[in-house]
Amino acid sequence: MSLLVPCPHCGERPYTEFTFGGELRPIEADGPEADFAQVYLRENAAGPQAERWYHEAGCKRWLTLTRDTVTNTIER
């Protein structure tokens, strides 16, 4: 089934309850160049991508999951 997001707290819920938080990126950048890349450049992967989702209309927890951006399937 398409786009059910596995929330570790609430179980599988429709993606419409979530806010997309973008690609998972490192927290710290080493130097100005790396910082620029971290803030402004995205991998924009065609395929599996680690990303952040926020269960805004649910338990309000953040989760990291891997979604294939081509097939929209979520690894569990």
Place this chain on the structure above:
Amino acid sequence: MAGSIDFEWRRVPFEDGDTVASAVHRTGVRTWNRSLKYHRRRGLYCLTGDCSNCLVNVDGEPGRRACVTEAIEGARVRRETGSPGPEWDVLAITDRMHWLMPVGFYYKAFIRPRWAWEFAERMIRRATGVGRLPTDGRFEPKRARTTHCDVLVVGGGVAGLAAAIAAAQVGERTLLADEGALGWSLSAPALQARIEELSAEARAQPNVEILQGHSCIGLYEGPSAALVGPHGLVEVEAGRVIVATGAVEAHGVFPGNDLPGVWLGRGAARMAVRHGVAPGNRAVIVGEGPEVQDHADALRDAGAEVSLVAGRVVSANGRRRVTGVTVETADGRRSFACDALVLALGHSPRDALLRMASGLPVGGAGDVVLPGCTPEEAEASGRRAGAGEPDAPSYPVSWPAMEPDGYVCICEDVGVHELEVSWDEGWTSSEILKRYTTATMGPCQGALCGRHLAFFAESKGAPPAATGLTTARPPVRAPKLEDLVGGVHEVIHKRTALHERHVSAGARMDRSGAWQRPGTYGDRREGYLAVRERVSLMDVSTLAKFLVAGRDAAALIDRVFPTRVRDLAPGRARYLLALDEAGYVMDDGLLSALPDGRYYLTSTSGGADRMEAWLRNWSDRLDLSVHVVNQTAQLGAINVAGPHARDLLVSLSGDDLSREAIGHPGHADVTVAGVACRAIAVGFVGETSFELHHPRSRSVELWDALLEAGHAWDIRPHGLDALDLLRLEKGHIYLAQDTMPDDHPGKLGLSWAVEASKPWFVGKASLERMAALPLQRRLLGLEFDRAPQRGAPLSVDGRIVGRVTSCGTSEVLGRHIGLGWVRCVDGVFPETLNAGALTARVAPTPFYDPEGVRLRA
């Protein structure tokens, strides 16, 4: 159930199972509409809900297809085109003036003089053959809902039902949607019986749900499907989709093909079989194939005299309706007299949904992939699709049956002649022809004419890239706007606990994000002067309020915000900036340290949800043990401000509210008028002030007590209007009004609120990176010689270098003041600028009480 409808103020009886079309057709009505551009007569044609010929107004709702609208007792049905009506139409003259409206005339005519277009447009709009929208403001809000299934089957014919059964048998949760009642579009009685058997079998499956009266208007990534049903929009999230939308009988293009009395075969047969009424008394059926004999039998049973002719239609003859047809047969060209010409030229798959879903797990079943297949073949195809092995489409893309004249697109009045002219003008591909002529863009969305357009481009010798079908896009069936806005246009109004108090005090309530807030209580000046000279109240319950607690509360705040946190003792408060990862100011607020390592954080009213997500995200990313409790809705807050603010609170409280007990900025837990409050001494308006945060349930009581006790100082509440000037006098910014999305603290003069020496905080690396760049733009205080306007451009020597973001006239200062963006000019920030005819001088902020003497009093 039998009864009668009101057709143009005439009582028209209907039988059990009648549609509006069949009931009215029985009374002898043959002209249903006048066409869009040339006001040609149009009659019943497809009878399957595809073409636009039978659009009528039913009970005030325009654009309803009579052929799929059930006749209901008392329904008011009106034809809606033609002046004054479709039977007699003065605008029929336009059919003799095609030269006046050549193809693409919107791009060619009425260009000069320019003023002519305004009149011409109004005339053209009035003259077009379309219905009128009701203007009485009726609007029935519809709901939207989302549902999930493993398999969605679109179409409830034999293929669709077989697919649903097959999918359900392998254990998949199946949803079947059909735009009408199951089997509504079928004509052959044997097929009808099979549908009943299959639907009984489908209903017996525990995991099949059937939605009748739901049209699928589009397929999207997911795959998800949008269905429009009687109660609004249904969004279906499906594992896979099976499209079993069947085929539409092929449209014929020849001179006279749009005359009333020309019918598509299945439609004519359906009229005869289901409603017992023949399309005419003398029918000529042109075509070949197994269905044709069935059609002939059906029409004869309904009382028509029928001739079967094999061959190519050369033309349909007649002026107001068909009176004869000329056919190129094996024995040469022959003419036949008739009052109904029934076309059985083949089938054109209704495949728009399939084509828009390329790359998605979407397959077809039945006529849509095997057009013209037998019912048995359709059923087998459905079973294969249901089991997960759908048939690949097998049919030519173009439709090779077109005479050199006739209407290709009957919805938009585009004939072969128009396509020829456009081609000669250089519009030489099917996509471009579509855009230029609007062919395929009418209510049928190319279901009838798409393949003819592709054929035309192909026959002109266009290269493969310029031929073929045009891109299929939603909606494939016409939804109503009220369906589309269902669930989308839901306006949220948030009210504070004091809403009724504001309204009864005569406040003008303003929309501020989702909140309703008092703008002014009648006179902005009264509230403003009460703050500056006496004492005033403002409802600030809309502030975002968070309790941050837990083992790592201090660590979270220290690492997320650029503010100095470690030395903030319980009872103290500090201005707080929130930066995003790019180092740009995202929000601001006030941080109060509570005992036991907890914090109370207030931030901008509109940003509560974003701030909560932000705090939770960082807590999770940094793997900290923190509780974030959003208390925005739980707590109310009233700001008591003015030189007598402390006097007022002292009169209502036994607690120590002295300067020593509550620092500035600082806070203390006190009881005011019997209500437990957290009093935060903070100075947004520049006078002694205390925000009283308290349980929302006590807001009214507290507000009333404060107003009552405030009589002694002639207290007045103030709203957003007064606040705007009060904070401006102090030079405080409004986020979003005074700031831009790429403002780092330096540009706003807020570098003092950043503790750069901290080892890490969100945005620190970006701030350091940007610190190496020269400052190009700053938000500065401005003073004007006259009252300026917000948004006015600021210029130096005629060159625009900034704009005014906030401004006002300060009564207590007697100055015209403002804030605005100023760009660096040749390495320096200008001191004097022009704001239109006004002169602006850069001035230091705060404008009012720059030393903060009053604030700390």
